[in-house]
Amino acid sequence: GAGVSQSPSNKVTEKGKDVELRCDPISGHTALYWYRQSLGQGLEFLIYFQGNSAPDKSGLPSDRFSAERTGGSVSTLTIQRTQQEDSAVYLCASSLVGLSTDTQYFGPGTRLTVL
């Protein structure tokens, strides 16, 4: 079956521009996570969705970062006024119901480069 998909796979933008990153989770998965992978910070959690609600936004690094999920499916991560330190690979994952024991299935990521 189809796994988690993300688009675009690569995004190059200029400092100060806004970007939107998309995640399509596995069909039927109610839990969705965004992580960021960068050389300096490793793999870090950004935000967790259960359905369309985000009970944990504790990993968002600043108010320039926001995310939404609609229809309990697709999620969009938006970064406003991008900075060079935002350059990273943004990974999306989904799991069946969001239990601690659930396997999180990861997408291939979006590589963001801010010039």
Place this chain on the structure above:
Amino acid sequence: AQSVTQLGSHVSVSEGALVLLRCNYSSSVPPYLFWYVQYPNQGLQLLLKYTTGATLVKGINGFEAEFKKSETSFHLTKPSAHMSDAAEYFCAVSDDYGGATNKLIFGTGTLLAVQP
């Protein structure tokens, strides 16, 4: 807060040799532990996980890990390395046990090189 430490950011083994990747965790509650593998330019793929029950967990591609509570460890092993095992490996713990979120806390990763 829960955390994971991976000793050795780079490990190199010869093809056919034992693979041992170390992971220690810090948790105030029984942890749920995971090993993921990441091949170049790809997302993370689950190798295995420990939730409850048997402490020796077998995963895909011949990997296994043993949960040792007394040592707070969850080391990953494979008896005989293959060239295709070259990748980066991440140990993770599921945070917020029973809480409102179950995000993964990752270690810093170990890059495994396999020499012919």
